Amino acid sequence: MSINYNKDRLTYYLENILKISSPTGYTNNINNYLKKELKDLKANFIETTKGALIVTIKGLDDSYQRTFSAHVDTLGAMVKEIKSNGTLALIPVGGYMMTAIDGENCTVETLDGSSYTGTVQTIKPSVHISGDEARELKRTPENMEVILDERVSSKSDTENLGINVGDFICLDTRTTFTEKGYIKSRYLDDKASVAVLLYTIELMINNDIKPAHTTNFFISNYEEVGHGAKASIPENTREFIAVDMGAPGPGQNSSEYAVCICAKDSSGPYDYNLRKTLIDVCVENNIDYKIDIYPYYGSDASAVLGAGWDVKAALIGPGVFASHAYERTHMDALIATLDLVIKYSLCK
Known part of the structure; x- marks a missing residue:
């Protein structure tokens, strides 16, 4: 399937999200913005007791579901x-x-x-x-x-x-978009990925894209303190893919210009077969990707596994330089992440 990605639309979401302060525990304002956008898209979503948002797009198979997550809470x-x-x-x-x-x-x-x-x-x-x-x-x-x-x-x-x-x-985020496609801001971890998922939802709804399996988008609001996705993930989830940042830097294989696929972080290795399938999708669709290991990193996929959910888990996301400081990424990394999420959702 050929899909045209509008960088201006992706930038629109990211700019708006970065303007709204949302440190962990203070996410009502950002949730209100997201709910407005989702209502405008006529998306099917719920809000959990803890404040996570879950968007569901019905697929060809409803019994075996996939859940992508991104977290809107920040430092x-x-x-x-x-x-x-x-x-x-x-x-x-x-x-x-x-x-x-x-x-x-x-x-x-x-x-x-x-x-x-x-x-x-x-x-x-x-x-x-x-x-x-x-x-x-x-x-x-x-x-x-x-x-x-x-x-x-x-x-x-x-x-x-x-x-x-x-x-x-x-x-203050000090957000800057440069003419050469660089994005500099605090909290690209993980608002860049939230923007990617929000635009993914828009593309699927407006283009009537039906995923192979019912696909959920879990917008977490307590990831930075470790328990974001420990509860309330959709019951039929069999694959949980955290869309968070990759971490380029000395000794790392990640890139600011690619989608990064994590083989292992501080919680241990992610599912081997799921990782291999994600890589295969990148190869088949000419999506620029990097594989990496993050020894001081945990994700919402780590939280899901730690809570005892019986799922296959993976971690992907755009490469973000200087994580947890004044961060930088490139639009190419966001587009590569977007492309992988959409193309993988079409895989049986």
């Missing part, structure tokens, strides 16, 4: 303490290097719906004041804080704004 932080000088101590949500957020702009979201901008800084942010102590200070949560863009100088000043312990801190 972020929460207010751990309001300090005596009005600044905010923070605690990370998800696993990242604190050096990756040093000097980043952010927004604090309060329970009453107010938003306050600020900047993540170290407790010794100026070399003119602290000299080598500033340069050598370890970037740990204890040594980082949020400086609010407000005239506050005491704990009570900040509390009077309505800011409290437990409020979410959303880091």
Whole structure:
């Protein structure tokens, strides 16, 4: 089957998704956006108690189902303490290097719906004041804080704004699309894959593409903390394929320009036969792909297996450089991932 992929449409979804802050635990806004898009597409979907979205497209065989997942939750932080000088101590949500957020702009979201901008800084942010102590200070949560863009100088000043312990801190994404097809942003892990699946759903519905097996799209919202897809996957799922990022870098085989197929991550090897079939689809359809191993990585497919689901599991996704920092990928990787998801869904 010949399908024309519209890069502008894929970019439309990705831009919109990246604009909406969604650290793990604060995903209502992004879910509302996704539900609107799915309703406009007249997609058949449900929302689980935990907040995952599951879209189902009926296939020729309903008894043996496939489920693709991507996660819409991202890294972020929460207010751990309001300090005596009005600044905010923070605690990370998800696993990242604190050096990756040093000097980043952010927004604090309060329970009453107010938003306050600020900047993540170290407790010794100026070399003119602290000299080598500033340069050598370890970037740990204890040594980082949020400086609010407000005239506050005491704990009570900040509390009077309505800011409290437990409020979410959303880091600016600094999203950039270049003329040469590069995409630079925080949270391409995993919003790039969410955009791919959303566009896949659109293509299948608008082009009346009937998959070989009933195919589900599971949009997870707790992946970054390990339990995103542990519950509520469709009962007849026999194959669960996490669509997440590949991780190019020193010693890795992944690429920013290809779909990456993971043979093994920290949870162990993925299903051999399923991996081989995915590779065969790439070869038969001239889809640029790379096989890799990620020793410090876990996915929603790992969560599914860890929860005891009896499924074949795989992990694929676009190569994303500098994962869990300021990330970069290329449109070619998104298109290759999209092509693999669609072409594999047609396989019996």
